[in-house]
Amino acid sequence: xxxxxxxxxxxxxxxxxxxxxxxxxxxxxxxxxxxxxxxxxxxxxxxxxxxxxxxxxxxxxxxxxxxxxxxxxxxxxxxxxxxxxxxxxxxxxxxxxxxxxxxxxxxxxxxxxxxxxxxxxxxxxxxxxxxxxxxxxxxxxxxxxxxxxxxxxxxxxxxxxxxxxxxxxxxxxxxxxxxxxxxxxxxxxxxxxxxxxxxxxxxxxxxxxxxxxxxxxxxxxxxxxxxxxxxxxxxxxxxxxxxxxxxxxxxxxxxxxxxxxxxxxxxxxxxxxxxxxxxxxxxxxxxxxxxxxxxxxxxxxxxxxxxxxxxxxxxxxxxxxxxxxxxxxxxxxxxxxxxxxxxxxxxxxxxxxxxxxxxxxxxxxxxxxxxxxxxxxxxxxxxxxxxxxxxxxxxxxxxxxxxxxxxxxxxxxxxxxxxxxxxxxxxxxxxxxxxxxxxxxxxxxxxxxxxxxxxxxxxxxxxxxxxxxxxxxxxxxxxxxxxxxxxxxxxxxxxxxxxxxxxxxxxxxxxxxxxxxxxxxxxxxxxxxxxxxxxxxxxxxxxxxxxxxxxxxxxxxxxxxxxxxxxxxxxxxxxxxxxxxxxxxxxxxxxxxxxxxxxxxxxxxxxxxxxxxxxxxxxxxxxxxxxxxxxxxxxxxxxxxxxxxxxxxxxxxxxxxxxxxxxxxxxxxxxxxxxxxxxxxxxxxxxxxxxxxxxxxxxxxxxxxxxxxxxxxxxxxxxxxxxxxxxxxxxxxxxxxxxxxxxxxxxxxxxxxxxxxxxxxxxxxxxxxxxxxxxxxxxxxxxxxxxxxxxxxxxxxxxxxxxxxxxxxxxxxxxxxxxxxxxxxxxxxxxxxxxxxxxxxxxxxxxxxxxxxxxxxxxxxxxxxxxxxxxxxxxxxxxxxxxxxxxxxxxxxxxxxxxxxxxxxxxxxxxxxxxxxxxxxxxxxxxxxxxxxxxxxxxxxxxxxxxxxxxxxxxxxxxxxxxxxxxxxx
Numbered sequence: 001x002x003x004x005x006x007x008x009x010x011x012x013x014x015x016x017x018x019x020x021x022x023x024x025x026x027x028x029x030x031x032x033x034x035x036x037x038x039x040x041x042x043x044x045x046x047x048x049x050x051x052x053x054x055x056x057x058x059x060x061x062x063x064x065x066x067x068x069x070x071x072x073x074x075x076x077x078x079x080x081x082x083x084x085x086x087x088x089x090x091x092x093x094x095x096x097x098x099x100x101x102x103x104x105x106x107x108x109x110x111x112x113x114x115x116x117x118x119x120x121x122x123x124x125x126x127x128x129x130x131x132x133x134x135x136x137x138x139x140x141x142x143x144x145x146x147x148x149x150x151x152x153x154x155x156x157x158x159x160x161x162x163x164x165x166x167x168x169x170x171x172x173x174x175x176x177x178x179x180x181x182x183x184x185x186x187x188x189x190x191x192x193x194x195x196x197x198x199x200x201x202x203x204x205x206x207x208x209x210x211x212x213x214x215x216x217x218x219x220x221x222x223x224x225x226x227x228x229x230x231x232x233x234x235x236x237x238x239x240x241x242x243x244x245x246x247x248x249x250x251x252x253x254x255x256x257x258x259x260x261x262x263x264x265x266x267x268x269x270x271x272x273x274x275x276x277x278x279x280x281x282x283x284x285x286x287x288x289x290x291x292x293x294x295x296x297x298x299x300x301x302x303x304x305x306x307x308x309x310x311x312x313x314x315x316x317x318x319x320x321x322x323x324x325x326x327x328x329x330x331x332x333x334x335x336x337x338x339x340x341x342x343x344x345x346x347x348x349x350x351x352x353x354x355x356x357x358x359x360x361x362x363x364x365x366x367x368x369x370x371x372x373x374x375x376x377x378x379x380x381x382x383x384x385x386x387x388x389x390x391x392x393x394x395x396x397x398x399x400x401x402x403x404x405x406x407x408x409x410x411x412x413x414x415x416x417x418x419x420x421x422x423x424x425x426x427x428x429x430x431x432x433x434x435x436x437x438x439x440x441x442x443x444x445x446x447x448x449x450x451x452x453x454x455x456x457x458x459x460x461x462x463x464x465x466x467x468x469x470x471x472x473x474x475x476x477x478x479x480x481x482x483x484x485x486x487x488x489x490x491x492x493x494x495x496x497x498x499x500x501x502x503x504x505x506x507x508x509x510x511x512x513x514x515x516x517x518x519x520x521x522x523x524x525x526x527x528x529x530x531x532x533x534x535x536x537x538x539x540x541x542x543x544x545x546x547x548x549x550x551x552x553x554x555x556x557x558x559x560x561x562x563x564x565x566x567x568x569x570x571x572x573x574x575x576x577x578x579x580x581x582x583x584x585x586x587x588x589x590x591x592x593x594x595x596x597x598x599x600x601x602x603x604x605x606x607x608x609x610x611x612x613x614x615x616x617x618x619x620x621x622x623x624x625x626x627x628x629x630x631x632x633x634x635x636x637x638x639x640x641x642x643x644x645x646x647x648x649x650x651x652x653x654x655x656x657x658x659x660x661x662x663x664x665x666x667x668x669x670x671x672x673x674x675x676x677x678x679x680x681x682x683x684x685x686x687x688x689x690x691x692x693x694x695x696x697x698x699x700x701x702x703x704x705x706x707x708x709x710x711x712x713x714x715x716x717x718x719x720x721x722x723x724x725x726x727x728x729x730x731x732x733x734x735x736x737x738x739x740x741x742x743x744x745x746x747x748x749x750x751x752x753x754x755x756x757x758x759x760x761x762x763x764x765x766x767x768x769x770x771x772x773x774x775x776x777x778x779x780x781x782x783x784x785x786x787x788x789x790x791x792x793x794x795x796x797x798x799x800x801x802x803x804x805x806x807x808x809x810x811x812x813x814x815x816x817x818x819x820x821x822x823x824x825x826x827x828x829x830x831x832x833x834x835x836x837x838x839x840x841x842x843x844x845x846x847x848x849x850x851x852x853x854x855x856x857x858x859x860x861x862x863x864x865x866x867x868x869x870x871x872x873x874x875x876x877x878x879x880x881x882x883x884x885x886x887x888x889x890x891x892x893x894x895x896x897x898x899x900x901x902x903x904x905x906x907x908x909x910x911x912x913x914x915x916x917x918x919x920x921x922x923x924x925x926x927x928x929x930x931x932x933x934x935x936x937x938x939x940x941x942x943x944x945x946x947x948x949x950x951x952x953x954x955x956x957x958x959x960x961x962x963x964x965x966x967x968x969x970x
Contacts, residue, residue: 019049023061028965054089094120101131103227107399108376109241109359109426113137113213114168115223126230133223137168137213138245139425144196144208148590148617149630149741150700151656152197153190156210167194171213176206178435193694197657201613201632203592205552205576207438209431218254218350219247235366241359243425249352249384255314257349262385265351269388277314277346286311299324299335300345316348320697329665330691351383357425370403380423395422395445412454420447420474436483436502436520439543439550448473462488469504477508481518495527516545533560549581568600592617607638629742630656630702647711654747658698659737659761664796667691701761702741706734706749725774733766755792757799763792781812801833822847831872837916839869856891867922870913878912880922896937904929908954917955925954942968 023045030040047059061083084097096118103111117133140158156167169191174181181187187198194214202208222245229239257265261275278300280286288300289308303309315325315333323341325333333343356379363372376397381390401414422428428444442448449472456465464486471479481504490496502520519542526535535558542551554576562568574594579586594615601608613632620626633654640647666676666688674686709731715724734749740759745752755763766789773782785808793800806828813821824845831838845863852858863884870877888902910917910924917923930950937943945965952958 019051019057020047022046024967024969026965026967028963030961030963051087056088057086058088059085091124092120092122094118099131101225103241103426106239106241106359106361106426107374108397108424108428109243109357110430111241111243111426112171113223113225114171117223119225126228128228129226131223131225133225135215135221137171137215138221139211139213141209141211144210146202146204146206146208147658147700148204149615149628149656150658151199151202151632152187153193153195153658153660154198156194156196156212156214158214165194165214165216167191168213168215172196173211175209175211175431175435176202178207178432180432197655199634201594201596201615203576203594203615204590205554205578207435211427211431218252219249219352220251220253221245221247235364237363237365239361239363242357244356245425246354247352247384252352254350255347261347261349265349265383265385267386267388268349268351268383269386270382270392271389273349273351273383274316275347275349277316277344279312279314281310281312283307283310285309288313297338300333301335302332313345314347315343315345317342318344318348326695328663330667351385354381354384355379355423355425368405370401370405372401374399376424378423380421392421395419397422408457408459410456410458412452412456414452416450418444418446418448421445436500436522437481437504437518439520439541440479440504440506440518442473442476446473446476460489461491462486475509477506477513479504479506481505490527493527495525498522498524514545514547516543516549518543531562534558535560544581547581547584549586551577551579551581551586553577562600564600564602566602568598570596570598572596572598587621589621590617590619605638605640605644607636609634609636611635631742631744631747632656633747643716645713645716647709647713649709649711651705651707653703653705655703656741657701657703657737659701659739659795660698661695662795663695664690699739700741701737701739702743702746703737704735704747704749704754706732708732727772729768729770729772731766731768733764735762735764737761737763755790757792760792761794765790779814779816781814783810784808785810799833801831803829803831805829818850820849822849833872835916836871836873837869838872839867841865841867855893856889858890859888861886861888869916871915876913876915878910878914878916880911881909883907883909898933898935898937900931900933902929902931904931920953920956923954923956926952927954928952942966 023043025045026042028040028042043061045059045061047057050056084095084099086093086095088094098114098116099119100114101112101119103109113133114137115131115133116135117131119129119131121127121129140156142156142158144154146154156172158165167189172183172189174183174187174196176186181200183189186200187196189196196210224242224244226242227240229237231237258275264273264275284305284307286309287302287304288311289303289306290298290311291301292298300311300313313333315327317323320342321339323343324335324338325341325343325345326336327343328334333345335341357376358378359374359376361372361374364370374397376399378395378397379393380395381393383389396419398417399414400416401412403413404411422445424444451470452467454465454467457463465484467481467483467485469479469481469483471481473479481502483500483502485500487498488494488496500520500522502518504518506516506518508515519540521538521540523538524535525537526533528534537554537556537558539552539554541553543549544551554574556572556574558570558572560568560570572595574592574596576592576594577588578590579588581587592615594613596614597610597612599608599610611632611634614629615631616627616629618627631654633652635650635652637648637650639649666678667690674689676686676688676690678688709729712728712730714720714726718724736746736749736754738746738754738756738759739761740746740756743753746754749765754760755765767787769786771784773784775782785806787806787808788804790803791801806826809825811823813819813823824843824847826841826843828841828843829839830841843863843865845861847859847861849857849859861884863882863886865882867880867882868878869880884904884906886902886904888900890898890900892898904927906927906929908922908924908927910922914924921927928950929952930948932946932948934946935943936945943966945963945967947961947963947965949961950958
């Protein structure tokens, strides 16, 4: 008998997978005596590894204590803070969740986005990719107009009617004079409020462009993205990119549209649409009443509950100086005068939009010839509710290029044709390559054609190029330009040289616009010999017509000694001059002088970084401020001396900012969901949070931050046993934001120049001194603390001052008769203008702790405090004596069970005024509290925690909370 033996098939999954899973899952159930029930859960899972041959996985799930969905799980992507799942191999990928996508290698769809959705691609000889996004961001590009002497904040605003949107994190690109600046080094950004603060010096002469994505709150948005690349032959490729983005007009998020609103949207076409914002209701049931002032102007005043309040009003943001009202509290508006506000009593009807780009590119590449053609069709429907004005929704672009390299030279020819109203997701042209034409920048959406011919030469030490450009913007102007760029690296006595020179002429189609010329000349020269480096930069920019023009000239010599890795000293001087031409006469409108000093010391344990900039501005034609100046300073140091016996660490920054006044008020957010009580006192499980409104009108200010830490360890350099037992820490933290600028004494916090009632916007001064004494070889230690802090805060509606001075002494006795003992004595003085109170508190406490077993210990704390205080005008005086007793037990059984219990009993004896009894901890009587906590570790990966809290304040219902939590570690 013959038996056929068949070969076993390979298993679909490898038997021993290289798969790593880490994470935690937590469920928490909370009950309280306020009949509230809360169920929360958190999830964090990180998974990576190989599932099978050429099948890999990478995943991350997290939801940060999100509420459970009705189904009891986290299956909805929107409930997760950060989630992605990637299944991939060497030639494919399928990803879902929070993703990033970038298109490159195309003229018009150089595009990057962060989105929540799905993405898949497959790569072999050919490449195909597709993605769908539920959400994502819209693209925007704006010019930032710099105010001289203001480093920020500069707000990224898409238009004058959009106040509520969020900049997509990581999506921004900031270009300054054609150079892309780096986040964190050159600037910082607050994504929630969309503001940029520059760390490097900027001036009114800088050309700054910001490109970013933003998410608004008007409609749900979906996007579809698709791309392919076909390798037709060895050198020939055909590629396409497609992006389609659309608002869901049937589900507006901001407010529901009435029938009249929809009619207005349908008949508006691409124009701005305004709907009725004033609605009359029954007297006494509205929020606003209508009044008339002495100028016979009718306006609305917020007056809920008033018998004359018979109006509900919807206000819309229209930009500073375009409205009649200002928001003085959350959802509340005050009339400030015609054209003096930022809001109007009418409803802005934001239409749903639809936008799409389809790009097709054919490219041929080999060693002797590169060429291609690219066409793009765009759709931009600015109002999908209306069919009016739809004739300009579609547009086309055509681009063709040819590159012929030969020897050290290359010939480049390209041609571009655009129709009117084009709208792209990507860039029309690279900003970094077009900054020399910034003075004649024209809207990219205009119909135009452009041709470029460039000859370039490249070798190791010398590169140069010559470009001729012809651009015709239909019905506007015809431009002809020459651009010459050359650069050579320095060698020996020969300096490094870079020259960029552009000359263009503009022939305008309309007779009322004068023809002109534009010149842009930039030069850079650098010479280095050993540790000496000399550098000189110059820039001249001119735009001139027969009647009008402007010019800008900058000179910048720099001298440096040393190198940044050890020692560097650098000084630079910059002078610039700006002129304008009106009616054929040139006038100087500004000239500035900028002095900059940079110093770096990096030697073993000594590190110093110092940057100082002083700028002087002269404006001869100004009648309000013909001369001004300001400074920028950054200083960081880390120094240690005498075998680390002395350590000195400091950070100092002086910046020029614009201050925007803020309005804040307490807002009820739910029982136990806030951080404050109804008076603004910070409490656990509060019912209120502060909400803030920022004014649209700001003022220039100087902001100074200083942190200094001094550590002394004399025992490192002395054999004295006494000095070895002594250590000292001194910390000084100073902050000053002032409306008074250019006062050099305030830079050093001279008394009388900071913390001023008239000029200080926000000031904080904190000084702490701690002295440690090791009296008996770690058995008996002591420390003495002195803390002084005062603040002056005028950022909100009313100025607030606080002052506190604390003295604290502490003695620790370790291991005496099996007990550990801590004795504390304190003396504290406080004053606060918010509550108009002054207090003085003297306290003493003793804590005794003993280990019963290695797993269990008990402790008891007894404390007494005597508090005297009252209002600052001498009234409402009181005396409060508090005696507290708090025993506690902590124990661990069998490494699985942990239990802790704390009982607190406090008795307050109050005499005098009861004015401050709105604070529950200051009420007379008994205040018991209980805190029980138990932990059961089921196994090495999971545990259950039970927590119970009880507190009973006088004249207040007792508070109880029970919390059960399950946590599993993967």
